[in-house]
Amino acid sequence: MAQTLRVLGLFALFLGLLWMGQGAGLIMWPASSFMLEQKIWILWGGVLTLVGASLLVVAQRSR
Template sequence: MKTVALIAGVILLAFGLLFAGQGSGIIMWPASSFMLAARIWIVYGLGIAALGAALLWWSRRR
């Protein structure tokens, strides 16, 4: 179970940071994305990244 949480945590953290980067306009890829420079995606992305970080923390506990 903890291995699944670790993998899901890494994926959620990566996607959350990507979404926040696209929402802030730092990452302008792909050019056809509707998330580019849309500020609400910063909030969504950071929330997703926080969930991923929490899963990582939980999966690494002894």
């Protein structure tokens, strides 16, 4: 269970950071992405990053 939470947490954390970077215009990949420089994706990426961090905390505590 803890291993699954850890994997999901890391995936969510990195995906959230990617979304934030794309929304802020810092990561312009892929070039055809609809998320590039769309500020709402900074918010959604931040939410997903917090969810991922929370999953990592829960995984650490359930060891």
